[in-house]
Amino acid sequence: MEITRLLLRQFRCFEQAELHPAPGFNLLTGANGCGKTSVLEALHLLAHGRSFRGRVRDGLVRRGQAALEVVAQWHGSDHVPHRCGLRHTGSQWQAKLDGEDVQQLGHLLTAVTVVSFEPDSHSLVDGGSESRRRYLDWGLFHVEQDFLPTWRRYSRALKQRNALLRQRDPGLQLDAWEQELAHTGEILTHQRETHVANLQPRLEHCVQSLLPGVGAPSIRLQPGWRQRDLGLGDALLLARERDFALGHSTVGPHRADLRIDLDGIPANGLSRGQTKQMALALILTQATLLAETSGHWPVLQLDDLGAELDRNHQDRAIAMLVRSGAQILITGSEPPPCLISGLTGVARFHVEQAKIERVS
Ligand SMILES: Nc1ncnc2c1ncn2[C@@H]1O[C@H](COP(=O)(O)OP(=O)(O)OP(=O)(O)O)[C@@H](O)[C@H]1O
Ligand SMILES: [Mg+2]
Numbered sequence: 001m002e003i004t005r006l007l008l009r010q011f012r013c014f015e016q017a018e019l020h021p022a023p024g025f026n027l028l029t030g031a032n033g034c035g036k037t038s039v040l041e042a043l044h045l046l047a048h049g050r051s052f053r054g055r056v057r058d059g060l061v062r063r064g065q066a067a068l069e070v071v072a073q074w075h076g077s078d079h080v081p082h083r084c085g086l087r088h089t090g091s092q093w094q095a096k097l098d099g100e101d102v103q104q105l106g107h108l109l110t111a112v113t114v115v116s117f118e119p120d121s122h123s124l125v126d127g128g129s130e131s132r133r134r135y136l137d138w139g140l141f142h143v144e145q146d147f148l149p150t151w152r153r154y155s156r157a158l159k160q161r162n163a164l165l166r167q168r169d170p171g172l173q174l175d176a177w178e179q180e181l182a183h184t185g186e187i188l189t190h191q192r193e194t195h196v197a198n199l200q201p202r203l204e205h206c207v208q209s210l211l212p213g214v215g216a217p218s219i220r221l222q223p224g225w226r227q228r229d230l231g232l233g234d235a236l237l238l239a240r241e242r243d244f245a246l247g248h249s250t251v252g253p254h255r256a257d258l259r260i261d262l263d264g265i266p267a268n269g270l271s272r273g274q275t276k277q278m279a280l281a282l283i284l285t286q287a288t289l290l291a292e293t294s295g296h297w298p299v300l301q302l303d304d305l306g307a308e309l310d311r312n313h314q315d316r317a318i319a320m321l322v323r324s325g326a327q328i329l330i331t332g333s334e335p336p337p338c339l340i341s342g343l344t345g346v347a348r349f350h351v352e353q354a355k356i357e358r359v360s
Pocket of ligand 1: 011012013014030031032033034035036037038039059060061062063304332333
């Protein structure tokens with residue numbers, strides 16, 4: 001997709017600001033604290049329902065204001081112009097997509113596809129399992145139509161089972177919800193395994209380009225219970241006693257993880273810089289798969305690229321991004337040297353005093 005206009009109202013430091021990105025590379029520069037990351041957060045919010053720095057209620061609404069608004073216009077793969085808008089108070093939201101009221105946020109999130117690499121992206125490799133589950137599920141959400149309804153059924157069954165565990169009620173209801181949990185959980189796990197298998201060859205290619213010599217990457221789903229060949233139904237039954245004691249479900253896809261190895265060794269031995277580059281490889285792998293499946297690239301956002309990667313790794317990343325042909329938004333307090341020296345046609349914007357101005 002190609003964003004043609006992004007409007008922010010009462011979003012962090014911006015009272016109102018507008019960006020008209022060009023196709024290809026867009027570079028946003030400005031002093032620390034001027035609002036560069038906030039611009040990327042606004043677009044990320046439309047695509048993920050949250051920012052990469054937290055939820056709307058965590059401080060995205062401009063201080064003293066009731067709600068933020070983000071409006072985006074874009075061309076999809078069909079070259080037809082689209083438009084959406086989101087107003088969010090932190091607890092309540094209203095949204096429109098092509099003039100129609102949006103009933104479920106999921107509908108908006110399907111329409112806007114954006115991936116972001118930012119200073120905390122390393123947690124995809126070295127952080128807790130939640131960010132890896134979110135990574136996997138965001139990809140699945142876009143390539144597998146049945147994912148969202150199955151996920152909703154699973155979440156409902158999980159809530160019901162947890163409530164019965166807390167009430168210490170081992171009756172027939174628990175059996176019924178456990179069956180639903182096992183059934184939907186097996187489907188989710190199968191979908192995730194297929195997605196991981198689809199990501200694998202693309203990740204190999206991406207790592208080869210971004211981190212040559214670091215080893216052959218492999219990703220493997222850890223489904224959320226120890227023995228995959230033991231069905232989830234049996235795993236839930238075996239865990240019952242412990243789950244009653246703890247008051248929540250300790251096995252199932254909500255506990256899944258993605259194991260990342262290099263030459264068969266866990267990737268957590270990588271240096272800080274390599275870890276970031278590995279995270280970028282994972283993010284670009286997901287974008288590649290999405291582009292191949294849906295026929296259009298997500299918008300790629302790279303926050304503070306210059307500060308995150310050394311020159312050599314920046315050059316490799318930029319070379320890969322150029323090949324993709326995707327629309328790209330990059331921020332930095334200074335322009336990354338490789339963007340000034342090597343590329344023509346970069347649209348440059350300056351952010352200052354909560355205004356965004358195109359400078360070339
Ligand atoms: N809810 C809010 N209301 C008003 N201002 C806010 C709010 N949240 C953050 N800010 C301010 O918005 C500004 C924008 O921050 P942002 O992180 O986008 O800047 P940046 O240009 O990316 O800076 P850096 O170069 O340091 O990464 C900061 O000055 C911050 O203090
Ligand atoms: Mg920033």
